[in-house]
Amino acid sequence: MTDIEKGSDWRLRVFDSMSFPTVIFKPDKTIVAVNKRYLEKLGVEESLILGRSCQVVNLEYYPEQKFPCNSNGECPLTKTVKCRTGQTVLLKHTDQHGHLGWEERVFSPILGVTGEVDYVIESIRDVSRVKNLEKMYSGIRELIDRVVQSSVSGIIAADRRGRIIMMNKAAEVLFGHSAYYTDNVNIENFYPPGVARDIMVKLRDEQIGGRGKLPITRVNIRHKDGTDIPVEMTGVIIYEDGMETATAGIFNDLRDRLDVERQLKDAHAQLIQSEKLASLGRLAAGVAHEINNPLTSILLYASLMREKLEKDHPLEKNLTYILEDTERCKEIVKNLLAYSRQTNPTRNYFKLNDVIDDSLRLIRDQKLFLHIKVIEDKWPQPLLVNADKNQLCQVLINLIINAIDAMEGRGVLTLHTYEDTVRGKAFLEVTDTGGGISEDDKSKIFDPFFSTKELGKGTGLGLSMAYGMMEENHGRIFVKETCTQGTTFALELPAVPLSELILFDSIG
Template sequence: MTASLIPIWSVDVVGSILMIVFAFVSYGMSLRLKKRDPNNIILTYLLWVCLALFVFAISRSAGHLLKQIFLLIDRRDLWTAIQPFSGAVNTFTFIVVASVTLFFERTWVIYGTILKDRQALQNAHEELLYLNQNLEQLVEKRTEALVISEQKYRRIFEVSKDMILVTRRDGRIVNINPAGRNMIDVQSASGGEALDHQYFRDFLSGPGDWGAISRHIENRGFISSEEFDLVLKNGVRRRVLLSGSLAKSPSEDGETIHFLIKDIEQRRLMQKQMAQADKLASIGELSSGIAHEINNPLGIILGYTQLLLRGEDAESDRFNDLKTIEKHVQSCKAIVEDLLNFARTSSPQKENLDIHDIIEDVIGFVRHHSNLENIDINTDFGPRLPLARIDEKKIKQVLINLLMNAIHAVEREGTITIATGINAATGRITVEVSDTGHGIAKENLSRIFDPFFTTKPTGEGTGLGLSVSYGIIKGHGGNISVKSEPGQGAAFTLTLPVSPPNSGR
């Protein structure tokens, strides 16, 4: 039994016709979409694909229809003749579709880049539009921020107690804060802020100091915490701690060096005083031990000498020899006693006393026991001084020692002045003993309170007087200092505690 071919034929013919219809519809719709948006790359790609598929559908459907027609009229030979052409057209259309797809894949990448760039341009356009619309407000805010920043750093620059200095690389001063101006007395030629031809190296005490600073900055770009001596406006040298770095600012012409300079003179003096106190404390401990070891043999020598003197004729040579031994032993015991006084750590017996009464007693004692024929001792007492909290005997010992040193300094003719007052900063009593003598050499000032150090000729001083005085004043919780210039005399200043308010004598 032969099966009917009508269903197969119907599907082939109807399917081919529908394929042609759908091809026309698809191509028509893609063409209309392309006309609506000519620049859309996706629609362009869709149009080309629909066109290729349209050709494929026409070729494929026409081939199937012709095949069925030729088979109905029994002309299979005609179909055999045109079948290769139909297949070739179908293959060509698929090649076209593949080529279009490959081409548009690369085009899509480029299109994506173009979209990104267009979006970036759009964002930039919007930002520029915003800036243009709000330019005045933004400038005002930025200006206000800059003013606040400038005021903040200007205030730091102006109120700093340390010197802040800006120079060129050759050391020419560009700017300096008020603290620095006050320290080294830098002024502009016109009296304004500008500085004309003034160089920082001119204020350094050492001739090679600026060269050393320049080498540090040249090699490392900075200098950190180096000590130098500056010459201040009154000619006095002062130790400073200097740090600086090389900087280049767009607002300034060329490179500049920014310095921060800290005055460490007081710190250095304090360190020297602490070192001096430590040294005196060590010497005191050593002296105490030595004095006790020597004092006992001296006492024995003195005792036996005095026993021998009792049995000797006062006119004999032996008696004179023993008296010489006694004299020198007494001198040694006096030195040992001074050593013990220097090393002794016992607390002074303090009372509330009038310092002026003590000074008058000391002056009377010195005038009675010393030759003051051509030496004037003047007093300059401050009014209404409070009572001093002191040990009378020990303070008298200090004042007598200072007066005797002053008498020796002025030699046979001169003036000694004792002045009193109140230190406004500490509220303590000050006593200054000054003279018009030969003064103290600068190299000796740091050693003046050392035990056994003296500038007197051999045999005229033990070098313990000022050391003992130093210990007594420190034991009172006070201070003793000295100022002197060679040929212009010396001035010793005592600082003493005052009695508590409402306390009696």
């Protein structure tokens, strides 16, 4: 009998005071010693246990428990004897209250002088708390993962060297990269040159959002296809033990919002423009009316005087100047009156292409067109509108004359009609190959009396009249495109739907 079996050695007192239930087997699985905690755990007397085989004890005291040996697993005790190294098994069980628990059973060999396994010592540790924490942690992780993946904001994390370590679905769409193929992509490739560096500088700046934080900032990110996308982003540096380990960013696509803002701004500008035109129209009408009568008498008396002069009188030239300039004033007044006319336009159904034919018929023979190539690119179907045709001709003639002025008499003038069937709009576009409109002037060209032309050449009323007329006809006029290569003005009108077209046909 050994010390262990005799129970006389001081080591056995240590064994007894261990706080883990512990049991010692012979290699043939008979129990030779158990400590106090083990007996407490099983609630039995030592004499009932000693000398019995572990399988018998397990069956008697753990009838519900699955052990490796009764569930197709390898017996850890046998394995310990065979391998002469420690073995660990994790057992799951449910207590009488239905709570899930885990036990870790550690088997260690006790070797004899020859190196053979004399005994195996098994200690049982309750690891339920750790296991439950682990489970809770992985549950939380899974939840966070799901929240991140389903977020509509793009979320990206990168390590210290800028390698992508996490990317959610929204970020995949926004940046055009797949989360699975980011091995060779650095976070710097996700921005236009210099932006990533700038963000890192701001992140580390204590003055901007605090250390390691970037408050909402507007930047451009770069999609895989090379396009830059405006976004709003926030960022953080992730620290571990005070050291930077990673950075993360949250991105929101701004394209839709910017589009809406732009449309609102345009609508606002149009509103201001119409208000301005309306009040100016009223003012102009009054002034024009007042001036018209004196002008008529100037014309009358000046021409009477000229008639009375002898031939080649030195004052004849001056009187001719007076008459010419007064005529010009009358022309302006006439335009002003037309512009401020409050009458409703007389609207009829007609084909938009007719406006091109009628207008060109009126002006084409002028020497103005000598070096102008006119391209007519007309919509092949009858593009029907309901508007005041005369007014539309006036608008188009204004645009054509402006275009020829812009080309300084030499260039290509394109007149293009087409239908946007989706939006139900008909368009007439006038494109020239002139020098374009400067960014500054663009906001002023529809203002009455705004002209960049030399004195005596422009009245600055053409476009503002066109603007008012298009509004009266439920349409609009706008600069579609302008650059140093040329300008396109567009006239937009509601296209008459097919049902009305039939009506039109029946009218003739």
